[in-house]
Amino acid sequence: MVRHPLKPNKSNNTRVKKGTWSAEEDQKLIAYIKRYGIWNWIHMPKPAGLARTGKSCRLRWMNYLRPNIRHGNITKGEEDMIIDLQRLLGNKWAAIAARLPGRTDNEIKNYWNTRLKKRVGNGNKLQISTAGDIKVKPSLPTIDTPKKEPIPRMNANSFCTSYGVHYDDKTSENRQYSSSDVIGEEESLWEQFLALKDFQIAENFGGMYMQSGAKAPVFVVMQQELVYHSGSYEDFMMDLWEK
DNA sequence: AACATCTACAACCGCTATAAC
């Protein structure tokens, strides 16, 4: 988060636009972010030439425009994951989305509310108190548990949530990442990471981690320190879990 | 064909957490 010095609150008479984004507005936002990166959502709209609130720009970017978002139908596998994770985590849409590369919390929330809620029920959160209570095999430990070093905040240049995402699904069209997604001073570091094959990036555990598929190594950025783990992602998480 | 209702999802709103001052 970049905080700017306090300024007198000048009344702004420019009318803020609401509602559906036009293609032109999308292009303006994309072009601006490609050129300057994300430095401050609140102050960005004006130089970007947008009559929108920063909040609206952020939402549009995060939910629709940012690279590596999958704009297709939710697959059966993804649907099953959503159901399982919702039972495990409750309505923690951001946490659920972190485990579904390319899907946004908003998309998952909408999908749940419009399609799954009625079918599955109100999604009673799974209470894990004893092993016998576990009805859904938790493929991952919940992220809330190994608390809680301060999470390294990403600076304006790190642009972390949009770094390339690979999925270990060989058939997935999502296996491509775009180096043009990488913006900012950390580019060279990230380019090195991205040169490694078969990983996913997620951002929810002690900062940011990259996870591999089931078999490939795991690279983790925690507390601004690169940690290498030679086992599978599940092994890595279980190691953390047991610590 | 016209209107009503339903569905899906984009976008908004209010709130909280956190970093910066």
Next chain:
DNA sequence: TGTTATAGCGGTTGTAGATGT
């Protein structure tokens, strides 16, 4: 240490298109 600005989250609403009557 308290205050403020900003980012992010989850619930809710608005609306366009599909479907039913």
